[in-house]
Amino acid sequence: MTLEVVILAAGQGSRMRSSLPKVLHPVAGKSMLSHVIDLATAVASDKTHVVIGHGADQVKQCITDPAIHWALQSEQKGTGHAVAQALPAVSDDAQVLILYGDVPLTTAETIAKLIAKSPQKSATEQVSLLTVELADPTGYGRIVRNSANEVTAIVEQKDASEDQLKISEVNTGIMCVSASALKRWLPKLSANNAQGEYYLTDIIAMAVSDGVAINVCQAREPMEVQGANNRIQLEELERYYQRRYANQLMLAGASLADASRIDVRGQLNTGNDVYIDVNCVFEGEVTLGDGVRIGPNCHISNSTIACNVEIKANSVLEGAVVGEACSIGPFARLRPGTVLAAEVKIGNFVETKKANIGIASKVSHLSYIGDAEIGCDVNVGAGTITCNYDGVNKFKTTLADGVFVGSNTALVAPVTVGKAATIGAGSVITGNIAEGELAVARGKQRNISGWQRPKKLARD
Ligand code: UD1
Numbered sequence: 504m505t506l507e508v509v510i511l512a513a514g515q516g517s518r519m520r521s522s523l524p525k526v527l528h529p530v531a532g533k534s535m536l537s538h539v540i541d542l543a544t545a546v547a548s549d550k551t552h553v554v555i556g557h558g559a560d561q562v563k564q565c566i567t568d569p570a571i572h573w574a575l576q577s578e579q580k581g582t583g584h585a586v587a588q589a590l591p592a593v594s595d596d597a598q599v600l601i602l603y604g605d606v607p608l609t610t611a612e613t614i615a616k617l618i619a620k621s622p623q624k625s626a627t628e629q630v631s632l633l634t635v636e637l638a639d640p641t642g643y644g645r646i647v648r649n650s651a652n653e654v655t656a657i658v659e660q661k662d663a664s665e666d667q668l669k670i671s672e673v674n675t676g677i678m679c680v681s682a683s684a685l686k687r688w689l690p691k692l693s694a695n696n697a698q699g700e701y702y703l704t705d706i707i708a709m710a711v712s713d714g715v716a717i718n719v720c721q722a723r724e725p726m727e728v729q730g731a732n733n734r735i736q737l738e739e740l741e742r743y744y745q746r747r748y749a750n751q752l753m754l755a756g757a758s759l760a761d762a763s764r765i766d767v768r769g770q771l772n773t774g775n776d777v778y779i780d781v782n783c784v785f786e787g788e789v790t791l792g793d794g795v796r797i798g799p800n801c802h803i804s805n806s807t808i809a810c811n812v813e814i815k816a817n818s819v820l821e822g823a824v825v826g827e828a829c830s831i832g833p834f835a836r837l838r839p840g841t842v843l844a845a846e847v848k849i850g851n852f853v854e855t856k857k858a859n860i861g862i863a864s865k866v867s868h869l870s871y872i873g874d875a876e877i878g879c880d881v882n883v884g885a886g887t888i889t890c891n892y893d894g895v896n897k898f899k900t901t902l903a904d905g906v907f908v909g910s911n912t913a914l915v916a917p918v919t920v921g922k923a924a925t926i927g928a929g930s931v932i933t934g935n936i937a938e939g940e941l942a943v944a945r946g947k948q949r950n951i952s953g954w955q956r957p958k959k960l961a962r963d
């Protein structure tokens with residue numbers, strides 16, 4: 504038995520009030536639709552179909568996975584009609600899992616349970632519904648059961664009777680149905696209902712009359728099956744996602760100063776005894792080794808931080824590799840291509856870019872280090888700048904082991920400074936310096952004695 508997933512993503516989402524199609528709105532930095540496509544992959548979908556309509560071109564442009572089968576629903580005539588658009592490309596013997604492009608946080612565990620309700624090898628047709636109990640079921644399709652507690656129908660809010668409206672078990676929309684049955688039922692749907700739509704949910708009554716078994720699996724957590732129709736719901740999904748992620752981090756050995764003040768938009772791998780202070784944002788793939796401490800208000804993306812590094816408040820790291828026991832910040836900015844060996848110190852108001860910095864070297868204050876190769880035990884004084892750019896080309900600065908750069912030095916690249924060389928403060932270095940040399944490149948100081956400052960005229 505193969506599993507094919509059909510994701511409905513044709514709706515407009517007008518309540519978002521956005522030029523972006525609803526399913527492209529992000530949760531945790533990733534479009535809702537991408538979350539759902541990843542879910543399909545996680546439950547081993549053999550073939551994934553996405554039904555698009557509103558903003559179809561924009562959606563296709565954003566989702567570049569070549570394995571996706573696109574189906575166009577040019578007019579939105581209901582969920583049953585939407586599934587029907589994908590059906591011709593679905594093989595007859597498949598189980599079809601129906602997901603929604605605006606319901607991003609369902610877990611693979613829940614879906615696996617739902618799929619397990621339909622015996623995989625049996626040739627008999629099945630319908631498995633994912634339902635959920637809601638304190639306030641308003642707006643949802645209600646699960647109608649008979650006296651034997653068997654599901655007999657799903658009734659939409661707008662078509663429900665007084666008594667049916669009291670049912671708190673609702674349809675999440677997510678279901679798993681044999682393709683052969685769908686192919687028989689969908690052409691029989693009618694739009695003769697309060698919304699004039701072809702309801703996918705009407706197949707339940709058809710299943711009952713065909714004697715097809717209906718299995719039910721209940722989602723434990725309503726947020727798992729919650730969709731986003733407006734930006735308030737989108738934010739609720741975001742907060743739920745972030746809290747769930749924060750809990751995972753804590754269980755994996757990271758201490759968080761405040762689990763409600765961390766945002767992970769991507770993947771954050773943490774070692775044991777990691778400490779993360781408030782208001783940190785992580786993007787892309789970030790790895791923090793054992794014992795790493797992150798101060799408040801840090802923004803870290805696509806970086807690898809080795810054990811026992813301390814990143815102090817308000818630092819920004821992007822595409823950086825940081826070696827063991829380094830100390831970064833406060834207010835440091837490490838840009839792509841920064842590679843720090845162990846025990847490097849990058850202090851406040853220091854920006855690095857494409858910089859390889861060797862063991863135990865220090866750039867402690869107010870510097871720009873770009874396109875640089877720096878050895879071990881180098882001390883870069885406050886205010887040192889690599890002048891790496893002539894307006895057209897970038898050039899490299901090389902400082903060998905043990906170099907001492909005096910404060911406020913301008914290193915005009917390309918330039919190479921030999922081992923243990925010293926540069927006097929305030930120098931503009933335009934030529935190479937050999938091993939052990941002292942270079943001083945600044946105006947000589949003149950002292951003029953008896954100098955009279957100009958005086959202001961006395962006011963009368
Ligand atoms: C649907 C269910 C309802 C369930 C609820 C859960 C039906 C008839 N009703 O109602 O039982 O409780 O979801 O949220 O299925 N879509 C299309 N094309 C269409 C219509 C919808 O792609 O022609 C997509 C939408 O973009 C959306 C999803 O299907 O992602 C659900 O559609 P929506 O109109 O929101 O269904 P509900 O009325 O909420």
Ligand code: CA
Nearest residue numbers: 676730731732
């Ligand atoms: Ca809906």
